[in-house]
Amino acid sequence: MALALDAGTKLWHTPSKEAWITIARAGHVEHHPVRGKEFRVWLAGIYYAKKGKPLYAQALQDALTVLEARALFEGEEHEVHTRIAGRDGNVYLDLARTDWTVVEISPSGWRVIPAHDAPVRFRGGRHQSPLPIPEQGGSLAPVVELLPLKERRDLALVLGWLVGTLSPQGPYPILVLAGEKGAGKSSVGRMLKCLVDPQMAALKAEPKDVDALMVGANAGRILAYDNLSKIAAWLSDALCRLSTGGGLGKRELYTDTDECVMEAQRPIILTGIGFGLLRDDLGDRVAMVNLTRLEDGERSPEREVWENFTRAHPQALGAILNAAALATRRWDEVRKAMPSLPCLADWAIWAEAAAPGLNLEAGEVVEAFYAVQAGLSQDLLDNDPVAMALLLLTADWPEGHRETFTASDLLSALEGAMDLKDARVKPENWPRTPQGLGRHLPRLQSALRGAGLKVEGVRDARIKRLLWVLKKGGNKSGKSRKQASGLHSRPRDLFLPYPAKSRISRTNPASAKRL
Structure with a gap:
């Protein structure tokens, strides 16, 4: 213990009462948990260098116990x-x-x-990989040319998500890379993660439970899960919590009442051929990019692609840092210009504030996000039998008409609209009871509102039951989302990081080099 203290170390602890130590090594400082492997190896090393013999297990444990106590009771408190x-x-x-x-x-x-x-x-993660030293005045163009993005909207979503990973506070959108096999989904996902948060095994398989998800969030900045075929209900809920901020509490080992808590808020990448119908709360957080299969003549060897990426990485990282600096400078200005905000409002403001540094138009990221949300809402309306029944029931209602139903009466009316009253077999996901309908309707409210039907649950104090109010008219608006947000095109002299000729053309997808 005396050797550690004499080596210029500094003991401290986190708000969760975990003991840490700062050590000086080779002209720099490092931060390690007192009980972590890195510090134990360092301590054993200086003991061997001084005494010429190994530090035995019991002596090591005794020293760690004393150092841990000093860190907890005498050291300063810092977040890690x-x-x-x-x-x-x-x-x-x-x-x-x-x-x-x-x-x-x-x-x-x-x-x-x-x-x-x-x-x-x-914290120095064991599986973290180093980032290159970024270049001042960098450019994203060489990396953008490696991404098989055919639509300008997809480019806006990807760049908006990417610069959002540098925001210290969430929420963060979930980037979903979907498409048929051979579309380059895994390569794009790995490349985007490695731009900001390279790590061993950058793309991981679907986590088996919430514990595994939170352990991954504790070890890395960006979570990337590859080749998902569907998103189970528990995983959908867990990803929603991780996107907007959430935690996991469980009993601490070898105790009866102590709780171990892990809390995290992380950017997420998901790749897969088809995810099926996304739950409404997950869909509100998704930035979906659909990739198409690359033809044989469009492919490049993976070795060549990653050699090009490695060369371009310092420039691309410098350009992302430029955009992030711009976001910190323009945040208040852009917030005032956006009286109407989408879901994930903090990310939207950050991405729009960084937009000039990404060679994007004002409002382009938010417009692209709204377009994705509209598409996901339409998918929900087209595939959910209850949503289809509600639209069919109210199809002939005049604008502004409203009716109030109990859950039982509404279920009966919906079955009548779909000719299901005498059906022995009903559609998949059709609620069997009024209680089931009551649980199902909140997941449809947002999508139905966009289609011009407002569905609202109202508690009647007199009869002490929940009533459902349907009103034709909802929240439709002919005004574009960009107009609603208050954003307008920026002056042309604000184009900063890379020349226009390197951008993916809106009308000529072939201008982009494919993976």
Whole structure:
């Protein structure tokens, strides 16, 4: 223990009462858990260098116990972060390099600084891979050319999601890369993750439970799950919590009443051929990009693609950092210009504030996100039998007409509209009871509102039961989402990071080099 203290270490603890230590090594500082493997190896190493013999297990445990007590009861309290942190309006990116350098992003730009100059502390993940030193004045063009994106809307969504990963506070959209086999979904997902948060096994299989999901969130900044065929209900709910912020509480090992809590908010990537119908709450958080199969003449060897990516990575990272610095500078300005905000409002403001640095028009990211939401809502209306029955029931209602139903009466009316009263076999997912209908309707409210039908549950205090009010007219509007948000096209001189000729053409998809 004396050797550790004499080596210039500093003991501290996290708000969750986990003991940590800061050690000086090779001209830089490192932060490690007192009970972690890295510190135990370091402690055994300096003991061997001083004494010429190994540090035996019991002596090691005794030293760790004393150091842990000092950290908990005498040390300062600091939060520990994974890859990204925010402090006093600045953003800090951990490069995860052996010299523990950090990028400081401020409204005036960004710079690379040593860890001891950063006001935040990062955990060194065992499976984290280092980022390259970013280049000032970088460009995203070489990486964009590697992405098989055919639509301008897809480019806006991907870049908006990408710069959003550098926001220290969520919520974050869930980027869904869908398409037939051979469309490059896995390659695109791996590339986007590696741009900001490279890691061993960058793409992982579907987690088996919520515990596995939260362990992954604790170890990395971006969660990327590959080749999903469907999204189970429990996983859909867990991804929603992770996108907007949530935690996991479970009994701590070897205790009866103590609780171990893990809390996280993370950007997410999902890839798959077909996900089926997404639950409404998950759909509200999804930025979906549909990729098409690459023809044989459009393919490049994977080795060649990753060699090009590695060369372009420092430039691309510098360009993303430029955009993030712009976002910190313009956030208040853009917030005032957006009186109407979509779901994931904080991300939308951040992405729109960064838009000039990404060579995107004002309002383009939000417009693309709204278009995806509209498509997912239409999918829900086209595939959910209750939604179809509601639209059929109200098809002849005049504008502004409203009716009130009990759940039992509404279920009967819907069965009549669908000619199901005497049917022995009813559609899949059709509610069998009024209670089942009451649980199903809240998942349809948002999509139905966009289709011009407002469905609202109202508690009647007199009869002490929930009534359902249907009103024709909903929330339809002929005004575009961009107009509603208050955003307008920006001046042309704000195009910053890469020349227009390198952008994917809106009318000529062939201008983009494919994977």
